[in-house]
Amino acid sequence: MAPRTMFQKIWDAHVVRQEPGQPATLYVDLHLVHEVTSPQAFDGLRLNNRKVRRTDLTIAVADHNVPTDDRSGGNVVLEDAVSAAQLDALARNTAEFDIEYYDMYSPNQGIVHVIAPEQGRTQPGMIVVCGDSHTSTHGAFGAIAMPIGTSQVEHVLATQCLSQSPLKTMEIRVEGALPTGVSAKDLILGVIARIGVDGAQGYAVEYTGEAIRSLSMEGRMTLCNMSIEAGARVGMVAPDETTFAYLKGRPHAPQGDEWDAAVERWRQLPSDPDAEYDSVLIIDAAEMAPYVTWGTNPGMAVPVTDAVPSPSDFAEQQDRDAASRALEYMGLEARTPITGIALDRVFIGSCTNSRLEDLRAAAAVAKGRRVHPDVYAMVVPGSTQTKLLAEAEGLDAVFREAGFDWREAGCSMCLGMNPDVLQPGERCASTSNRNFEGRQGKGGRTHLVSPAMAAAAAVAGRFVDVREWE
Amino acid sequence: MEAFNKITSAVAALDRVNVDTDQIIPAQYLKLITKTGFGPYLFDSWRYGPDRAPKPDFELNRPGYENARILVSGRNFGSGSSREHAVWALVDYGFRVVIAPKFADIFHKNCFENGLVPVIVSDDVLEQIMIRAKEQPGWALTVDLEAERLDDGAGFSAPFVVHEDPETHAFRRYTLLNGLDEIGLTLRHEADIARFEAARSR
Numbered sequence: 283m284a285p286r287t288m289f290q291k292i293w294d295a296h297v298v299r300q301e302p303g304q305p306a307t308l309y310v311d312l313h314l315v316h317e318v319t320s321p322q323a324f325d326g327l328r329l330n331n332r333k334v335r336r337t338d339l340t341i342a343v344a345d346h347n348v349p350t351d352d353r354s355g356g357n358v359v360l361e362d363a364v365s366a367a368q369l370d371a372l373a374r375n376t377a378e379f380d381i382e383y384y385d386m387y388s389p390n391q392g393i394v395h396v397i398a399p400e401q402g403r404t405q406p407g408m409i410v411v412c413g414d415s416h417t418s419t420h421g422a423f424g425a426i427a428m429p430i431g432t433s434q435v436e437h438v439l440a441t442q443c444l445s446q447s448p449l450k451t452m453e454i455r456v457e458g459a460l461p462t463g464v465s466a467k468d469l470i471l472g473v474i475a476r477i478g479v480d481g482a483q484g485y486a487v488e489y490t491g492e493a494i495r496s497l498s499m500e501g502r503m504t505l506c507n508m509s510i511e512a513g514a515r516v517g518m519v520a521p522d523e524t525t526f527a528y529l530k531g532r533p534h535a536p537q538g539d540e541w542d543a544a545v546e547r548w549r550q551l552p553s554d555p556d557a558e559y560d561s562v563l564i565i566d567a568a569e570m571a572p573y574v575t576w577g578t579n580p581g582m583a584v585p586v587t588d589a590v591p592s593p594s595d596f597a598e599q600q601d602r603d604a605a606s607r608a609l610e611y612m613g614l615e616a617r618t619p620i621t622g623i624a625l626d627r628v629f630i631g632s633c634t635n636s637r638l639e640d641l642r643a644a645a646a647v648a649k650g651r652r653v654h655p656d657v658y659a660m661v662v663p664g665s666t667q668t669k670l671l672a673e674a675e676g677l678d679a680v681f682r683e684a685g686f687d688w689r690e691a692g693c694s695m696c697l698g699m700n701p702d703v704l705q706p707g708e709r710c711a712s713t714s715n716r717n718f719e720g721r722q723g724k725g726g727r728t729h730l731v732s733p734a735m736a737a738a739a740a741v742a743g744r745f746v747d748v749r750e751w752e
Numbered sequence: 753m754e755a756f757n758k759i760t761s762a763v764a765a766l767d768r769v770n771v772d773t774d775q776i777i778p779a780q781y782l783k784l785i786t787k788t789g790f791g792p793y794l795f796d797s798w799r800y801g802p803d804r805a806p807k808p809d810f811e812l813n814r815p816g817y818e819n820a821r822i823l824v825s826g827r828n829f830g831s832g833s834s835r836e837h838a839v840w841a842l843v844d845y846g847f848r849v850v851i852a853p854k855f856a857d858i859f860h861k862n863c864f865e866n867g868l869v870p871v872i873v874s875d876d877v878l879e880q881i882m883i884r885a886k887e888q889p890g891w892a893l894t895v896d897l898e899a900e901r902l903d904d905g906a907g908f909s910a911p912f913v914v915h916e917d918p919e920t921h922a923f924r925r926y927t928l929l930n931g932l933d934e935i936g937l938t939l940r941h942e943a944d945i946a947r948f949e950a951a952r953s954r
Contacts, residue, residue: 298941298944298945298948299941302919303919303922303923304919304923305920305923307938307941307944307945309945309948309949309952318782318783319834319835321785321786322785322787322836325785325786326935330935332935335945347783362783364783364784365783367783367785368783368785371785413834414834415832415833415834415858417834429834429858430834430858431834431835431839431858431861431862431865432836432837432862433836433865433866433934434861434865436935437934437935437938440935440938440939441939441942441945442945442949443938443945445934445937447915447917447919479828479831480770480827480828480831480854480856483854483856483857484857484916510832511832513828513831513856513857515857515858579770579772579831600767600768600769600826601769603768604768604769604770607768697774697779697833698778698779699779699780699783716772716774716832716833718772718774718775718832719774719775719797720774720775720797721774721779724778724780
C-alpha cells in the first residue's frame with residue numbers, strides 16, 4: 283500500500299460510503315453537543331420525526347452561557363432570560379432524545395473541549411465532531427476532529443455520519459526546541475502571524491517535529507485548538523508515549539486488556555515515513571518568542587519585544603485598510619512598544635488555555651506577587667474537574683493571595699455570551715483564541731497571549747516579557 | 753431548503769477582507785433557538801450607533817443597497833466561529849448570494865446547508881464587481897447557477913464556481929439547484945451505515 287498520512291489513515295478507516303464526485307460519508311465516533319449550536323438541530327429532528335442514531339456516542343454539556351460566579355449553592359438564577367431559555371432547551375432536548383447531559387452543577391461540567399479529553403473520551407484514531415470551531419483541539423490525540431455547523435449537527439445526530447469532501451494535508455514541522463518562556467500558545471500565534479488567518483484554509487494540518495514531540499498533551503491541545511485561526515478545520519499531532527500516558531486510567535479510556543490492544547492500534551496511526559503532504563511549512567522553534575496580538579484578528583501578532591506596526595508596513599491596500607481599522611478599534615498608535623500598552627483586565631481561561639498546566643504556568647508567575655491596582659484579573663478553570671485538581675495543589679490560594687478572582691468553570695470571557703464581558707473601551711490581556719472586534723463584549727479590546735504572559739501582565743499592569751521574570 | 757436557479761438583484765459591496773462571523777452576527781445574539789429572526793442583528797456592531805440608529809458610513813446602509821440580495825466582499829469571508837447563525841442572519845436579512853474570492857471553510861459548508869449561494873470568482877473579476885457595486889449603488893447583476901455565469905446585461909460577464917474543487921462544485925451546484933436536504937441523501941444509505949456499524953462491533 284502507498285504510504286499514507288495519519289489524516290488519510292483515519293479517514294480511510296471511517297468511510298461508510300464513497301461515490302465518485304460526491305462527498306464521502308464518514309462514520310463519527312464521538313459527537314459533542316453544547317447549548318448554542320444545537321437547539322435548531324433538535325428542532326429539525328422533531329420536525330422530520332427522526333431519532334438520534336447513537337445516543338451512546340453523543341454527550342452534551344452546558345458551557346457557553348453559564349455564569350462563572352459561585353455555583354456551589356446549586357441555585358444560580360440567570361439574569362438573561364434568553365440564555366436561560368437556551369440552557370433549558372438543551373436540558374429538554376437531551377432528556378427527550380436520551381443523551382447524557384452535564385448541566386452547570388455537574389462535577390463533569392466544563393468547556394466541551396476540556397471535558398472530553400479529561401474524561402478519556404477523545405482517543406487516537408477517532409473522528410470527533412462538535413458544533414464549535416475549536417473542535418480541532420481534539421486532534422492533539424491523533425484524531426480527525428472537525429467543527430461543524432448546526433445543519434451538520436442535525437445530520438450527525440440523525441445518521442452518526444458526516445458528509446465531507448476531502449481536505450488537503452499540510453505538515454507544519456517545528457524543528458529544534460522552543461526557548462525557555464515560550465509556550466505552545468506563542469508557537470501557534472507565531473505560526474498564524476506567519477501564514478495568515480487563511481493560510482491553512484482547506485487543509486488538515488499535522489504538526490510534527492522535535493518541538494511538537496516535546497509538548498505535553500495540554501500544549502498540543504492549545505496548538506491544535508487554534509488551527510482554525512489559520513483557517514484549518516483540522517489540526518493534529520501523532521499519538522506517542524505522552525498521549526498514552528495522559529489517557530491511561532481516565533474514566534472512558536479503554537481498560538485492562540483492551541488498553542493494550544488499543545495502544546497497539548494507536549501505534550499504527552502516525553504518518554508513514556514516506557507519506558506526502560500537499561504542503562509543508564518548516565519552522566525553526568528557536569525563532570519563536572512570546573507573542574502578543576495588537577489587532578483584530580489572531581494573525582495580527584508580534585513578539586512582545588516589538589512594537590505595534592504601522593499600516594504602511596503592509597504591501598497590499600486591503601491589508602493597510604484592515605490595519606488602519608484595527609488600530610482605530612484597538613485605540614493604539616503605530617510604533618507603540620508592546621510593553622508600553624497598559625491593561626484594564628486580564629482573563630486566564632477558555633478552551634485554548636484553561637487546563638491544569640496552563641493554570642500552573644500562570645500561578646508560577648503570580649506566586650508571591652500582586653495584581654496591579656488598575657487591573658481586574660480573573661482565572662476561569664476549563665472544567666469543574668480541573669478546578670478541583672488545581673485547588674488540591676493550592677493554585678487557587680496562590681491566585682487569590684495575588685489578587686486574582688478564582689471562578690467556576692465555563693467559556694466565560696472568551697466570547698460575550700454570559701455575564702463575563704468587557705465594557706466598551708476596556709483593554710484585556712486574554713489567553714483565549716480570538717481578538718475579533720467585540721468578541722469579549724461590544725467595544726472591548728482583546729490582546730491574545732499565553733497564560734504566563736497574561737499573569738505577568740496582570741501584575742505589571744502592562745505587557746512585559748515574561749522571560750525576564752524567569 | 754429553497755431551490756436556487758437564478759436571480760437578478762442589486763449588489764451590496766462590503767470591501768473588507770477576513771470578515772469574521774463574530775461581525776456577521778455577534779455572540780450576544782446567538783441565543784435564539786430558531787433559525788429565523790437574526791436579520792435585524794446582521795453586522796450589528798458595524799451597522800448601528802449606540803442609539804441603534806443606522807450608521808450612515810456603514811456600507812450596507814448606503815442608499816441603493818436597500819434591496820440588495822447579493823453581497824460582495826473580500827477574501828476569507830466568514831472566518832472564525834462555526835456559528836451557522838451567520839448564514840441564517842444573511843438569509844433572514846434577504847441575501848441569497850455572497851460573492852468572494854475565497855470563503856472560510858465552515859461558513860462555506862454552512863451556505864450549502866441553507867441555500868445561500870457562495871459565488872467564488874477570481875481576484876480580477878472580484879475587483880470589477882466591487883468597483884461597479886461601489887461606484888454605481890443599485891447596479892444589478894444576474895447570478896445564473898444553471899449557466900454558472902454572472903452577467904449585468906451591459907457588457908460585464910464572468911464565470912463562477914461554488915467550490916474550488918471541480919467535483920465538489922458539480923455536486924453542490926446540483927444540491928443547490930434542487931434544494932436537496934443532505935440528511936435525506938445520507939439516510940437513503942441507511943443499510944451502508946448499519947453494515948459499517950456491524951463490521952465495527954465484531
